[in-house]
Amino acid sequence: MDRFDALQAFARVAEAGSFTKAAQTLHMSKTTVTQLVQQLEARLRVKLLNRTTRQVKITADGAAYYERVVRLLADMEDADTSLSSALAAPKGRLRVDVPSPLARLILMPALPAFHERYPEIQLHMGVSDRVVDLIGDNVDCVLRGGEVTDPSLVVRHVGDLQLGVYAAPSYLQRAGTPQHPGELDDTHHRTVGFMRSRSGKVAPIVMQRDGEQLEVQGRHVVAVDDGNAYLAAGVAGLGVLWLPQYMANEHAARGELVPLFDGWQFDPMPMYVAFPPNRHVSAKLRAFIDWVVELMAVHAPLASRPGKPNS
Known part of the structure; x- marks a missing residue:
């Protein structure tokens, strides 16, 4: 044995x-x-x-x-x-799980530079918006948007995604351009629903302006649990979208999405790296986390929050 x-x-x-x-x-x-x-x-x-x-x-x-x-x-x-050669060149297989839009638009384009820096790290990247079982699936860490509710995980706040509301020109031509978020609860307006993976419930849109805070549930004809599918449904004109700006920027620049509700503000979506408390933070895991922190500083810098340190 x-x-x-x-x-x-x-x-x-x-x-x-x-x-x-x-x-x-x-x-x-x-x-x-x-x-x-x-x-x-x-x-x-x-x-x-x-x-x-x-x-x-x-x-x-x-x-x-x-x-x-x-x-x-x-x-x-x-x-x-602890050997100097291992510290200089972290190596081995690393299993991570990341949201699909973040992988497509931010992580994958930056991976060549990561592998040039750490050629001996072999990344096995699960790409989805589902909630994974880190221990059961033997995942070293996950990168997720939104608050992490599992108290058993070690969590590091690495960035904040700025949000916006958008709709395709085809939708606006058909339904009209809403001037106030409350109009999204009108019978003739439609949203694209994004389902939370654990509960299957559709997340509401929450925003504020001049002391007024509003939560809009909206009415949807389609709801999905994947970020790329969610974006595609909005571009196809199936309803109004509420999503991180980095996902919408290219489509807005091409005129495929139109930003709505100028002057309304949204709390940023926090981005976290999480890993099990009994999972040793190896050199390869530390290298990946540090790289994610560098990326998020460019694409989703930490927002200052009253009473909360950015850590």
């Missing part, structure tokens, strides 16, 4: 709650992962995991052992990255 492989297999099964998921993320067969954990339990003479046909649950002894194993694995990685 390779003790390192066994410890890694046990930690991954404990995190994922599944031998199958652990095997996938470790690029091993399920049989190999099962045998490694069984061999570890036999060596320790302790049952670490309770297995049923539906789920895998960690035992009390297993939970205590897991905490020490995670620290040990982190220390081992620390020992590797």
